Amino acid sequence: xxxxxxxxxxxxxxxxxxxxxxxxxxxxxxxxxxxxxxxxxxxxxxxxxxxxxxxxxxxxxxxxxxxxxxxxxxxxxxxxxxxxxxxxxxxxxxxxxxxxxxxxxxxxxxxxxxxxxxxxxxxxxxxxxxxxxxxxxxxxxxxxxxxxxxxxxxxxxxxxxxxxxxxxxxxxxxxxxxxxxxxxxxxxxxxxxxxxxxxxxxxxxxxxxxxxxxxxxxxxxxxxxxxxxxxxxxxxxxxxxxxxxxxxxxx
Amino acid sequence: xxxxxxxxxxxxxxxxxxxxxxxxxxxxxxxxxxxxxxxxxxxxxxxxxxxxxxxxxxxxxxxxxxxxxxxxxxxxxxxxxxxxxxxxxxxxxxxxxxxxxxxxxxxxxxxxxxxxxxxxxxxxxxxxxxxxxxxxxxxxxxxxxxxxxxxxxxxxxxxxxxxxxxxxxxxxxxxxxxxxxxxxxxxxxxxxxxxxxxxxxxxxxxxxxxxxxxxxxxxxxxxxxxxxxxxxxxxxxxxxxxx
Numbered sequence: 275x276x277x278x279x280x281x282x283x284x285x286x287x288x289x290x291x292x293x294x295x296x297x298x299x300x301x302x303x304x305x306x307x308x309x310x311x312x313x314x315x316x317x318x319x320x321x322x323x324x325x326x327x328x329x330x331x332x333x334x335x336x337x338x339x340x341x342x343x344x345x346x347x348x349x350x351x352x353x354x355x356x357x358x359x360x361x362x363x364x365x366x367x368x369x370x371x372x373x374x375x376x377x378x379x380x381x382x383x384x385x386x387x388x389x390x391x392x393x394x395x396x397x398x399x400x401x402x403x404x405x406x407x408x409x410x411x412x413x414x415x416x417x418x419x420x421x422x423x424x425x426x427x428x429x430x431x432x433x434x435x436x437x438x439x440x441x442x443x444x445x446x447x448x449x450x451x452x453x454x455x456x457x458x459x460x461x462x463x464x465x466x467x468x469x470x471x472x473x474x475x476x477x478x479x480x481x482x483x484x485x486x487x488x489x490x491x492x493x494x495x496x497x498x499x500x501x502x503x504x505x506x507x508x509x510x511x512x513x514x515x516x517x518x519x520x521x522x523x524x525x
Numbered sequence: 526x527x528x529x530x531x532x533x534x535x536x537x538x539x540x541x542x543x544x545x546x547x548x549x550x551x552x553x554x555x556x557x558x559x560x561x562x563x564x565x566x567x568x569x570x571x572x573x574x575x576x577x578x579x580x581x582x583x584x585x586x587x588x589x590x591x592x593x594x595x596x597x598x599x600x601x602x603x604x605x606x607x608x609x610x611x612x613x614x615x616x617x618x619x620x621x622x623x624x625x626x627x628x629x630x631x632x633x634x635x636x637x638x639x640x641x642x643x644x645x646x647x648x649x650x651x652x653x654x655x656x657x658x659x660x661x662x663x664x665x666x667x668x669x670x671x672x673x674x675x676x677x678x679x680x681x682x683x684x685x686x687x688x689x690x691x692x693x694x695x696x697x698x699x700x701x702x703x704x705x706x707x708x709x710x711x712x713x714x715x716x717x718x719x720x721x722x723x724x725x726x727x728x729x730x731x732x733x734x735x736x737x738x739x740x741x742x743x744x745x746x747x748x749x750x751x752x753x754x755x756x757x758x759x760x761x762x763x764x765x766x767x768x
Contacts, residue, residue, distance in 0.1 A: 348647050349648065351646050351647045352605055356607070360591065364591075
């Protein structure tokens with residue numbers, strides 16, 4: 275267990291600071307965007323929290339890009355061979371990196387959820403002419419973003435969120451895995467676009483077909499990445515070709 | 526015992542290793558010599574399972590996997606460690622991964638090379654990176670230590686001191702497979718010389734046998750490779766005729 279935990283910590287130590295910094299910046303940006311949105315609306319509408327859409331996805335994309343960077347070669351130092359001769363398999367190291375990336379993304383979404391909830395509660399308590407007793411609940415349920423990342427009692431949506439974050443974690447770790455072999459993987463970027471699309475789609479409360487589809491899709495994508503790493507770490511001929519020089523691109 | 530049997534490795538159509546067989550018992554200091562592209566690095570990568578091959582490589586009768594790979598250390602000269610982790614961070618990580626990690630040896634070798642301990646590994650100079658890789662390989666506590674051109678970028682004084690330290694610190698059961706071009710330099714430190722040429726083992730001799738025969742290692746290597754001393758004179762003559 276010590277071997278597994280140390281690999282997870284090794285991965286997580288590169289991700290904690292980017293996650294905390296982007297979370298703080300993203301939460302601040304979202305609150306700023308919401309206050310501007312409220313000014314534009316003139317009065318509070320149920321879709322107010324959707325005003326944080328750009329700051330939310332912008333922060334998510336920024337953090338995701340930062341998560342692609344660890345565990346690749348830098349400054350003439352390449353961790354590839356060391357990662358392949360640890361007490362845990364290369365696939366296991368990959369899964370721990372995916373889990374650490376998913377946790378970083380979870381920290382970010384939790385920060386955004388706190389910002390949205392905090393702003394809603396602030397409005398509810400600050401100005402009686404703007405809000406009533408149920409304002410915070412109505413806002414959180416009626417916005418696509420807030421319902422997606424903080425579904426409150428609509429608990430099946432949590433499964434969708436966790437599955438999407440894990441798929442993104444797998445994508446980020448896969449990019450890192452491929453870059454260690456001298457290749458640039460495109461699929462993690464496609465996944466990011468798909469995740470943004472999925473999260474941006476508003477799910478009605480109780481629409482579990484939608485939730486099930488996106489959860490299933492995310493799990494399927496995660497499984498594909500994991501299989502890709504398993505296959506490549508057991509079939510070296512493709513990896514040998516990488517040493518012919520240059521960086522190639524693939525899916 | 527590290528047993529390599531009939532190992533062949535192809536890169537596309539080209540054979541990088543051709544039916545290589547070699548047994549390396551514990552406790553030997555083996556020099557692996559060959560020209561550029563002879564197959565030295567490929568052989569080490571096959572041992573570690575970094576590349577596919579036909580034939581078999583076993584460690585005490587078992588296939589090498591992540592379960593027993595901790596018994597093999599590797600200094601690649603490609604600086605295979607973690608870019609943002611400091612040497613001290615590496616020591617802690619290695620200690621968690623390899624139960625045999627020798628912290629005392631790590632500290633002694635770090636002091637010997639006067640390497641900084643708190644700086645990210647990617648910020649070390651090229652020579653320091655080479656030295657650090659050797660420190661990690663020797664501190665892992667492995668039974669077999671594979672070193673692939675570990676001293677490139679280090680001056681001769683540093684290298685000679687290191688050979689002496691290496692001989693002083695190695696345990697009875699520790700084995701070093703040392704791939705290098707510096708044949709003369711290591712000839713007095715190794716116990717056995719293995720020659721590889723165009724992917725084939727062309728020579729395998731113990732240094733004591735060589736000593737008994739009165740032949741030097743460099744002469745033995747030249748003989749095994751059919752070295753043609755006259756080619757220099759011929760090239761100069763040809764150039765002279767052109768001008």
